[in-house]
Amino acid sequence: MLWVARDANPARALGSAPTECLRLPADRALAQRIEVGRAAFRTPLLLGGQAARAHITCETCHREGRDNPDFLFPGVSGAAGTADVTNSLFSTHRGNGIDDPKPIPDLSGSKAKLKIDQAPAAGKLEPFLHGLITEEFDGPEPPPAVLSGLAAYVRALDPAACPARPRQPLGVALLMADTRRGLAAAQGELAAGDAPTAIVMVASARARLGLIDERFAGPALATERVRLHDADTRLAHIQTALRDRDPHAGESIAAWLAASPLLQAGLEVKQPASLFDPQRLAAAAKRRLPG
Ligand code: HEC
Numbered sequence: 001m002l003w004v005a006r007d008a009n010p011a012r013a014l015g016s017a018p019t020e021c022l023r024l025p026a027d028r029a030l031a032q033r034i035e036v037g038r039a040a041f042r043t044p045l046l047l048g049g050q051a052a053r054a055h056i057t058c059e060t061c062h063r064e065g066r067d068n069p070d071f072l073f074p075g076v077s078g079a080a081g082t083a084d085v086t087n088s089l090f091s092t093h094r095g096n097g098i099d100d101p102k103p104i105p106d107l108s109g110s111k112a113k114l115k116i117d118q119a120p121a122a123g124k125l126e127p128f129l130h131g132l133i134t135e136e137f138d139g140p141e142p143p144p145a146v147l148s149g150l151a152a153y154v155r156a157l158d159p160a161a162c163p164a165r166p167r168q169p170l171g172v173a174l175l176m177a178d179t180r181r182g183l184a185a186a187q188g189e190l191a192a193g194d195a196p197t198a199i200v201m202v203a204s205a206r207a208r209l210g211l212i213d214e215r216f217a218g219p220a221l222a223t224e225r226v227r228l229h230d231a232d233t234r235l236a237h238i239q240t241a242l243r244d245r246d247p248h249a250g251e252s253i254a255a256w257l258a259a260s261p262l263l264q265a266g267l268e269v270k271q272p273a274s275l276f277d278p279q280r281l282a283a284a285a286k287r288r289l290p291g
Pocket of ligand 1: 041046056057058059060061062082083084085102103104105107113114115116117129132133150154
């Protein structure tokens with residue numbers, strides 16, 4: 001709520017999201033790479049410093065791989081929908097001392113309109129993303145599969161793949177679907193022997209659960225919050241198991257996934273009492289935002 005322009009419509013800015021223009025190929029190995037990138041795109045810990053502390057992800061600015069006309073981050077944005085990515089709040093490396101916010105580009109728009117040549121042969125996108133993570137956002141060195149996954153994801157965003165309806169409701173179903181996709185990507189990486197990337201994938205799943213948790217505020221939703229915290233604790237244990245090369249980590253991910261429809265069903269029943277509900281959202285936005 002603090003990162004949204006005051007005159008934005010809360011139901012639109014906070015209660016819905018653009019639809020994703022993602023072209024998934026038939027080739028399974030490439031599809032897995034894209035899924036790794038998709039989850040990494042939604043992981044705050046990919047970035048470092050203040051961005052990670054504020055739980056900012058690539059997807060905060062590039063909503064569902066697009067732009068974000070409602071984004072207004074104090075001290076970082078100029079007009080709504082812009083960000084100064086060479087701001088010293090986010091970057092100790094590239095903070096340039098100049099207030100120069102730029103429009104957040106729609107990564108699912110025509111490739112010809114984007115500045116960075118995405119053709120694999122040009123060799124431009126990977127170094128750009130590497131600099132973005134480690135320098136613009138002070139993040140730690142990402143595992144190689146995460147970097148190549150992010151590049152594959154950005155390349156797979158395609159205006160021709162945009163669904164007919166431009167926006168979708170933002171709620172439990174969407175965020176749980178992301179959570180499951182992140183964990184499926186973790187399973188794939190674990191099977192390939194890449195535990196560091198699998199750990200990032202589980203971090204992505206945990207961050208998506210966190211976005212559900214922050215909307216389940218208030219005493220009436222205490223039971224659901226306990227369930228969410230339990231589910232998150234199980235994911236934290238899975239991360240430890242992955243770090244320790246515990247051979248049962250894969251089974252634990254499968255068990256989590258098998259139990260997730262029940263968790264989701266319970267959350268969906270209570271969703272109307274949460275801040276996913278458009279009316280509650282509008283009332284909360286009025287209270288939160290002066291004027
Ligand atoms: C704080 C908001 C913000 C975050 C977070 C962010 N970006 Fe961006 N991104 C921007 C802005 C603004 C630009 C345009 C910068 C410019 O024009 O100099 C941009 C540019 C880009 C471009 C180049 C587009 C072109 O024109 O070719 C790509 C690709 C990109 N971002 C991907 C990512 C990825 C991947 C992440 C996460 C690792 C990320 N961004 C995180 C705001 C953000």
